Structure formats: C-alpha cells, structure tokens
C-alpha cells in the first residue's frame with residue numbers, strides 16, 4: 238500500500254520527542270523549524286537539545302517515558318535507543334489517535350519522514366515508502382547538487398519570487414517615516430509577496446499599492462486609549478493568519494523597535510511557535526528632524542541624543558521618564574508622541590534645569606508632502622503650538638541643533654526634490 242504524501246502544519250502544536258541522543262536531536266531540529274511546541278523526554282540529552290532548552294525554545298524533561306507524557310500531544314516521535322520502548326510508544330500513541338513515528342520501525346508508525354532538501358522557500362521531499370531510506374537520501378542529495386542549475390533560469394526565478402515566501406511566517410517590517418521611498422528593498426520585496434498585510438496609522442499608504450493582487454489588507458491603526466484590547470486582536474489576527482500558512486506582513490511606521498511594541502509581538506509569536514523575522518526601517522526620530530534641516534548631532538552643538546516617549550498621563554503621580562536626568566543629561570532630546578503633553582514636558586525640562594531659552598522644533602508629517610515645521614524656545618513653544626493649532630503626529634526636538642534648521646531646511650527640501 239502506498240503512503241499518502243502530505244506536509245504537516247505543526248506551528249504551535251504540541252509535539253513530543255522521546256529520546257535524547259543524536260537521532261532525537263535531528264528530529265527536534267526539524268520540528269523546531271516547523272514551529273512546533275516541542276517537549277523532549279529522556280534521561281539524557283545532547284548538547285544541542287540542552288542549548289535549545291536553555292534558550293527557552295523547547296522544553297526538556299529529564300525522565301523516562303510514561304504514557305502520561307502523551308497527554309495533549311498532537312504528534313510523537315519515538316527515538317530512544319531501546320526498540321521495546323519505541324514499540325510501546327508507537328502502540329500507545331496509535332491507540333490514542335496521535336500521529337506517531339517510530340524511528341526504527343515503520344510498521345509501528347502512522348507516518349514516516351521523507352529525506353528533505355530545502356532552499357529558497359522550496360521543499361523537496363523524497364520517499365521510498367520506508368523501503369530504502371538510503372536511496373531516498375541519495376536522490377535528495379542529487380537534486381540538492383543540481384538545484385541551482387534546475388532553478389537558475391531568470392524566468393523561473395522571477396516566477397518563484399512571486400509565489401514563494403515561507404508560509405506560516407510573520408514579517409515585522411519597518412515602513413519608514415512616511416515617504417514611501419524610504420523603505421528598505423527587503424521590506425518592499427516582502428510587501429509584493431505577502432498574503433496578508435496588517436498596517437499601522439502612520440504607514441505611507443502609497444506603499445500598499447505594491448501589494449500583490451488578492452492580498453488581504455487590514456488596517457490596525459491604534460488609538461492610544463484602547464491600546465491593550467486592540468493589541469490583543471492584532472496578535473490574534475497575526476496568529477490565525479500565520480496558522481493558515483499565509484505570509485503575514487506587519488507593517489509598522491518608522492522602525493519597529495522604536496516605540497513600536499515589536500518586543501511584545503516577538504515574544505507573543507515565539508510563545509505561539511510562529512516563525513518571524515524583523516526587517517528594520519528608517520525611524521522618524523532622526524529622519525523627520527533631518528527632513529526639516531535638523532541633524533540630531535553636530536560637532537559644535539550636540540554630542541549626545543536621548544529619545545523619549547511623550548505619551549504619559551500628566552496626572553500620573555510618578556513619571557516613568559527620568560526627566561530629572563534627561564533635562565540636562567543629553568544635548569539633544571527627541572520626543573515622540575509628545576504634542577498633547579507638551580506643556581507637561583516643557584515644565585519638567587525647565588523645572589529640572591534646562592534653560593528656558595533652549596531651542597525647540599516640532600516637525601509634523603515629516604518626509605511627506607504635508608510636512609510642517611514649528612520652532613521656538615522652551616518658554617514660548619506651548620503658546621506657539623496653541624496659536625498655530627499644530628497637531629500630531631510630530632517629532633519634537635529640544636536642543637541647540639534646532640538652530641540649524643533655518644540654514645539647512647532649504648537644502649533638506651532641495652535634496653528631497655532632487656531625489657524625486
């Protein structure tokens with residue numbers, strides 16, 4: 238009887254490997270690649286298994302197998318060096334309807350593993366139905382050696398790049414500050430290939446025009462007051478789409494690591510066994526001031542920069558931001574999400590020793606055609622913002638470098654026009 242060939246989706250599924258030697262280790266590595274939630278049970282373990290355990294990527298229980306270990310398990314691999322134990326695992330798993338591979342007995346298994354070759358998002362699986370694993374390996378290696386020749390033609394490459402991606406993966410991509418040309422080549426390439434794109438409020442919408450036909454575009458722009466609930470549903474969408482084996486792209490303004498909650502999302506994806514990759518972006522914190530002729534450092538004016546969130550409840554009794562140190566501890570202070578709290582921020586800076594004459598610049602919708610700039614000094618900026626009805630989103634820069642704006646803004650602008 239022939240085997241039915243299939244590729245399993247194991248993302249987030251509980252998989253048990255019984256055994257801790259090299260055969261078990263190889264199985265652990267391939268389950269790990271597939272995003273499975275792996276539990277290893279064995280009285281001993283290889284260094285590879287121990288390393289993955291120390292990194293928190295799998296769990297290892299120093300124990301002998303007992304049928305309790307099968308509870309809640311989706312798939313089990315019996316890879317001990319004891320045939321009788323392997324056989325027993327096969328029998329107990331089959332009785333419970335759990336997928337089982339007994340490494341030394343295909344007859345005790347409900348599935349067998351093919352010889353696999355992977356490259357550039359392609360997976361080639363070769364099987365002889367368990368008759369001759371060595372023959373399967375030889376064929377796999379021959380395909381591997383000629384893979385580049387087989388796939389090298391430019392037309393083939395072009396057609397691949399449209400369809401392949403790694404299914405069931407989430408890419409956390411920085412979209413840059415607003416100008417759609419300020420995304421990385423890798424980020425743009427992934428936009429063209431993604432099946433699902435979740436995009437934030439400050440992402441340049443022109444970028445979405447690059448999405449492939451039929452891609453699902455989901456707006457997940459957050460309002461600060463409802464942050465937590467919305468983050469939960471964003472997480473839920475990412476998990477469920479990745480589990481449907483889609484190429485999911487989470488497009489975030491600027492760089493994902495700057496006040497972009499990327500750390501939380503990475504931990505969440507890791508917890509659910511979903512593969513992900515971070516593609517950095519051009520952050521607004523330096524590119525937006527520069528688009529207004531304000532470099533954050535300058536040999537005569539500033540040798541240090543601090544980046545601060547301005548989104549704090551001014552009624553809080555204690556601020557998480559260390560204004561006392563920051564007020565005079567750095568030459569240039571960059572504040573994101575700070576327009577609504579500007580009065581409080583200015584008070585903190587002056588109270589903690591920053592001169593009221595320090596130049597301040599606000600740049601709204603920087604690098605886009607709606608860019609607006611407002612400058613002043615600490616003692617008058619709140620009034621100026623009010624009079625000009627200056628709205629967020631803006632990057633606020635405090636420090637002497639702001640005085641360069643009047644000399645450099647024209648060059649920054651010309652530079653942008655030249656670049657078009």
Ligand SMILES: C[S@@+](CC[C@H](N)C(=O)[O-])C[C@H]1O[C@@H](n2cnc3c(N)ncnc32)[C@H](O)[C@@H]1O
Pocket residue numbers: 414415439489490491492493494495496497519520521522525572573574575600601602603604605629630631632633
């Ligand atoms: C949640 S933070 C995200 C920052 C983003 N990860 C980055 O690296 O630019 C959003 C804040 O970034 C700033 N911002 C982002 N893009 C901007 C732009 N084009 N012009 C002005 N401010 C911008 C604003 O302060 C906004 O409130």
